Amino acid sequence: MSLEEILSLFNNTKNTRSQLIISGPCSAESEQQMLQTATELVELKKIHIFRAGIWKPRTLPGKFEGVGMIGLKWLQKVKQIYNLPVATEVASANHVYQALKHGIDFLWIGARTTSTPFGVQEIADALKGTDTPVLIKNPISPDIDLWIGAIERIKNAGITKVGVIHRGFSTWEKTKYRNYPHWQIVIELKRRFPEMLIICDPSHITGNKNYIPEIAQKSVDLNYGGLMIEAHHDPENALSDKEQQLTPAELNKLIDNLNISTKDFKNIPINSEIEQIRTEIDILDDMLIELLAKRMSLSHKIGELKKNNQLSILQITRWNEILNTRQKKAQFHNLNANFVENIFNEIHRESINIQSNIIKTTDHNF
Ligand code: PEP
Numbered sequence: 001m002s003l004e005e006i007l008s009l010f011n012n013t014k015n016t017r018s019q020l021i022i023s024g025p026c027s028a029e030s031e032q033q034m035l036q037t038a039t040e041l042v043e044l045k046k047i048h049i050f051r052a053g054i055w056k057p058r059t060l061p062g063k064f065e066g067v068g069m070i071g072l073k074w075l076q077k078v079k080q081i082y083n084l085p086v087a088t089e090v091a092s093a094n095h096v097y098q099a100l101k102h103g104i105d106f107l108w109i110g111a112r113t114t115s116t117p118f119g120v121q122e123i124a125d126a127l128k129g130t131d132t133p134v135l136i137k138n139p140i141s142p143d144i145d146l147w148i149g150a151i152e153r154i155k156n157a158g159i160t161k162v163g164v165i166h167r168g169f170s171t172w173e174k175t176k177y178r179n180y181p182h183w184q185i186v187i188e189l190k191r192r193f194p195e196m197l198i199i200c201d202p203s204h205i206t207g208n209k210n211y212i213p214e215i216a217q218k219s220v221d222l223n224y225g226g227l228m229i230e231a232h233h234d235p236e237n238a239l240s241d242k243e244q245q246l247t248p249a250e251l252n253k254l255i256d257n258l259n260i261s262t263k264d265f266k267n268i269p270i271n272s273e274i275e276q277i278r279t280e281i282d283i284l285d286d287m288l289i290e291l292l293a294k295r296m297s298l299s300h301k302i303g304e305l306k307k308n309n310q311l312s313i314l315q316i317t318r319w320n321e322i323l324n325t326r327q328k329k330a331q332f333h334n335l336n337a338n339f340v341e342n343i344f345n346e347i348h349r350e351s352i353n354i355q356s357n358i359i360k361t362t363d364h365n366f
C-alpha cells in the first residue's frame with residue numbers, strides 16, 4: 001500500500017476489505033533492535049506502517065520511560081532503508097515539533113494523554129498548519145465524550161486525517177484482558193463518525209499474546225479498518241510490554257489466519273447489517289454471561305457470611321425489594337415486566353441453590 005493509499009483510508013465510508021497493518025515494537029530500545037525488528041517485519045510484506053514508542057508514558061515511576069530523541073533517528077533510518085511510513089506517540093508540543101522535524105509520517109496520541117484535555121489541546125496547537133495524520137487512542141476510562149473531545153480538538157486544529165485506535169479501558173477488577181474492550185463504545189463512535197478510520201490495538205487490550213488473535217478477529221468482524229499490533233524481534237528481552245509482543249513470525253501467522261473473507265458476504269447490504277447486529281449480539285451475550293458469573297460469585301460470598309453468622313438464606317423483605325426495584329427499572333427501559341420477573345426468579349433460585357450448598361457443607365472438626 002502506498003502512502004497515498006493509506007491516506008485514502010481516512011474519511012472513507014466504503015467497506016474496504018483491506019486491513020491497514022501497523023506493527024513494530026512497543027518501545028524503541030536500540031538501533032540494532034529497531035533495524036532487526038523492521039527487517040523481519042518488512043520481509044513479511046504485510047505491514048504498512050512501522051511503529052515504535054520513543055517517549056513512554058508509564059503509569060508507575062521507575063520503569064523504562066523510552067529512549068527519547070535518539071529514537072527518532074532510528075525511526076528515520078527505518079523509513080529511509082525500507083521506504084516504509086513510520087509512526088510514534090506524542091504527548092506534548094515539543095514531541096510534535098521533534099517528530100515532524102524528523103519526518104515521522106503518522107502520530108498517535110496515547111490513552112493517558114487522550115484523558116487530559118490540556119495535553120490534547122497543546123498537541124492540537126502544535127499541529128496547526130500541518131496536515132499530519134493523527135490516530136487518537138481511546139482514553140483510559142470508558143468515557144466516549146473524552147474520546148470525542150480529543151477528536152474534535154485535533155480536527156479543530158485543521159487536521160483532516162484523524163483516525164482512532166481502540167486499546168481498551170482500565171478496570172478496577174481484574175478481567176481476562178489487561179484492558180476491557182467495551183466494544184459498544186466503539187460501535188457508538190462509529191455510528192457518530194461513520195467515515196472514521198478505526199484501528200484495533202489487541203496488544204494493549206489483551207496484555208497477553210495468546211489472546212491477541214481472538215480480539216483481532218473480532219475487530220475484523222466489526223469492520224474495523226486495521227490493526228496495530230506490537231512486534232519485537234526478541235520479545236522475551238523487551239524493555240516494555242514483553243508479555244504482549246509477538247515475534248514477526250507469530251504476527252505473520254496471525255494475519256494469515258484472520259478470516260477477512262466474510263467481508264465479501266458483507267458487501268450485500270442486508271446481510272452486512274444482519275452480520276453487524278449478530279456480532280453485537282454475541283458481544284452483549286458474552287457480557288451477560290460475565291455479569292451472571294460475577295453475580296453468582298457474590299451469592300457465594302454472601303452464603304459464606306450467612307453461614308458464619310447463622311442467618312437464614314431467604315430474607316423475604318430483601319427479595320421483595322429486589323423484585324420491585326428491578327421491575328421498575330425494566331419498565332423504565334420498556335421491557336416486559338413478566339419477562340424481567342421470570343429472569344430474576346431464575347437468578348434468585350440459582351442464588352439460593354448456591355447458598356444452600358454452602359450452608360450444607362458443615363465442618364466435621366469435633
Ligand atoms: C503504546 O502503544 O505503546 C502505548 C503506550 O499505548 P497506550 O497509550 O494504549 O497505553
Ligand code: MN
Pocket residue numbers: 026027230240241
Ligand atoms: Mn506497549
